[in-house]
Amino acid sequence: MSGNSKPVTATAYREEEDLLKIASKFTIDTYKRPSEDKDAMKAILLEKLQGKRVVFDTGCGIGESSFKLAQKYSDQIVLGVDKSVSRIERNNSFKKDVPSNLLLLQADLQDVWPALYELQKDNALEVTKQYILYPNPWPKLKGVKRRWYANPMLSFILELSSNIEIRSNWKRYLEDFALVAGHVGKRQCELQEFTPVEFLTPFEKKYSLSGQALYQLNIR
Numbered sequence: 086m087s088g089n090s091k092p093v094t095a096t097a098y099r100e101e102e103d104l105l106k107i108a109s110k111f112t113i114d115t116y117k118r119p120s121e122d123k124d125a126m127k128a129i130l131l132e133k134l135q136g137k138r139v140v141f142d143t144g145c146g147i148g149e150s151s152f153k154l155a156q157k158y159s160d161q162i163v164l165g166v167d168k169s170v171s172r173i174e175r176n177n178s179f180k181k182d183v184p185s186n187l188l189l190l191q192a193d194l195q196d197v198w199p200a201l202y203e204l205q206k207d208n209a210l211e212v213t214k215q216y217i218l219y220p221n222p223w224p225k226l227k228g229v230k231r232r233w234y235a236n237p238m239l240s241f242i243l244e245l246s247s248n249i250e251i252r253s254n255w256k257r258y259l260e261d262f263a264l265v266a267g268h269v270g271k272r273q274c275e276l277q278e279f280t281p282v283e284f285l286t287p288f289e290k291k292y293s294l295s296g297q298a299l300y301q302l303n304i305r
């Protein structure tokens with residue numbers, strides 16, 4: 086990946102009040118997505134993760150961050166999920182020697198978040214931390230509701246674990262996430278600019294080498 090990426094220049098926002106109205110409509114009880122995919126996902130996850138403490142790397146791309154997190158959290162299982170077959174199955178050198186505490190899965194997060202939530206509710210596993218590293222910004226107006234903070238997945242994200250770390254090169258995405266997590270989820274949020282000591286993900290590297298500022302939101 087080269088270092089010539091351009092900053093996000095979206096002008097498509099929801100006003101605060103509007104955004105909070107959208108976000109507060111989502112509840113786990115009223116979430117309607119056909120449950121067969123979620124049930125199939127529950128079976129897969131149960132087989133692999135029963136009784137485990139899990140660090141969840143959401144939208145992990147090629148899985149490089151999941152690999153690094155598996156080294157950091159050696160006493161837990163790191164679950165890396167991405168819907169892109171080409172990214173998750175890419176033949177990267179770090180995949181030659183996959184640590185036993187790393188599980189990379191090609192799947193849609195919209196099945197995985199609800200499945201993990203239900204498994205955790207049944208005490209089958211515990212998600213200790215979620216990473217949302219450089220999520221797709223969906224910069225156009227028609228994409229606003231695909232941003233995770235304005236999407237039905239929000240309630241699952243907030244319910245699943247008390248410790249969430251989100252990184253982005255687009256500060257406004259994180260400001261909006263913090264607004265929603267604070268008001269709707271009543272959570273403590275800390276947003277800061279940071280300079281990576283070592284790159285956790287390929288997108289982090291690409292943005293950083295392009296001279297872009299990077300931001301990190303911690304939700305507790």
Ligand SMILES: C[S@@+](CC[C@H](N)C(=O)[O-])C[C@H]1O[C@@H](n2cnc3c(N)ncnc32)[C@H](O)[C@@H]1O
Pocket residue numbers: 143144145146147150166167168169172192193194195218219220221286287288289
């Ligand atoms: C901008 S990339 C960041 C990838 C990686 N976290 C990184 O920083 O290098 C966003 C990733 O989220 C994945 N993604 C987006 N929506 C998803 C979904 N509904 N389910 C699973 N993965 C998704 C995309 O396939 C893509 O790989």
